[in-house]
Amino acid sequence: MRVTVQLFARLREVAGRSDLECQVAAGATVRDVWVAVAAEHPALAPFGGSVSCARNEDFARMDTLVDEGDGIAFLPPVSGGAR
């Protein structure tokens, strides 16, 4: 299946790009998409434990299933800031 991927903020900086395409097997999850993206951009690997994700502009989980043509976004930790 082909999906498009958006990277934001620090992830975009580290990967050097904001938009990419990814091929994953049928039955793949968002986690599988991340693994594929991190394989192409190894500098992203350390962020795997702290990223959040979205599927088609809605909040998702890393174990959410993906479909052909989905738009996946990976989000670094948000800027909560101080009180």
Place this chain on the structure above:
Amino acid sequence: MSLPHFAVTAEPLSVERLAADLEAVSRYRGEGCGAVCTFIGVVRATHQGRKVTHLEYEAFSPLAVKAFQRIADEIAAEWPFATVAIHHRIGRLQVGDASVVIAAAAAHRAEAFHVCRYAIERVKQIAPVWKHEFFEDGDAWVEGAATDIHDDAARQRARQTACA
């Protein structure tokens, strides 16, 4: 003309317009509107002792608007006749600029204060917005917690902070 209640924009923010709009829409709901509480998040001159030259805010805009709507749904469940509006600015901001504005309207002031505080605490927890700080001697992304909208403990902390 009515403003959208949840927005991400590169334009300068106006909390007054938001407050006026909320008062108008809540005037005849429930007991009506007896209080509007507002919050302005401002770009601060320093961060951890370093002098800030400017900030760049970035957002996944459609998802941020959904996060704001989700926060409003949480508020509606807890404070049924309160209303809230959240606008966040993105792009390059200078020290002193408003980065986020929130208005909360309710029949009584206790709810208005609680809702306003709850809203900003939740924005900080779950909104896909990132702050890139620039200093005289470098730059850094401000990082917080992962955006887990299902983290109920986080939501409870926000509620406790708001109602303290």
